[in-house]
Amino acid sequence: MSWRDEIESVFGAPVAGATQVQGGDLSDLLRVTLQTGRVLAVKRGPYVGTEARMLRAMALAGAAVPDVLHNGGRLLCLEWLDETAPAGAEAWAALGTGLRRMHNSRSADYGWPEDYAFGAVAIENAMLPDWPGFWAERRLAPCLPALPADLARRVETVIARLPDLLPAQVDGALLHGDLWTGNALFSGEDAYMIDPACYHGHSEVDLAMLELFGQPPDSFWRAYGPLEQGRDARVPLYQLWPALVHVRLFGAGYHGMAAGLLDRLGA
Known part of the structure; x- marks a missing residue:
């Protein structure tokens, strides 16, 4: 059955039009309009089932996310959300409130039942009970074989210091996992989180990622609430992993970002 036939069978209406939309690295994204006028965000790819389960977990934790309308095999249908730009103070506050609510959903161990x-x-998301061990074994160490030798040596130095740089036990918050500003969708005064890469870990991971390519306004921080003591020192450590992922995906253009974070970590 084609994706078009599946949609028409599930929603009981013919597809009137479909437009390719710029999306993530894992799935094709279409804006699909049914003859009834209903509009869907339709994703096709090997990980859409995992994404659906992540979105449902986030919704259960009280986060604002697109509604999962259908998931079958390699097809995921979500509600279409119209984006408003630029985001105002109210929308940023809504993001802060929703993120804090989601972070209050906790787990004793760190990770996620599925890899992504x-x-x-x-x-790699296999659960571990020790947070520095998780950040070393599931995040930083898997990058080493794919990094230039100079970066790899410096990352190894950071890995060896993780027991001193990170607390052994943290809050085990439900994380979005890839919360840069492009994965926050602002619609009017509302804010939705999209394209998750969920796992349980330190809530500061999402905050550090949100600061990697920009700086949320004061309204976000006021709505999110109190921050942990010593957070500033951990920001470059939590930004290092996404920087290394960018080096692996996009090459030398992100070498400077990773090197700068390692400089801040004294590695």
């Missing part, structure tokens, strides 16, 4: 990926970069 950023494009060609695999994400």
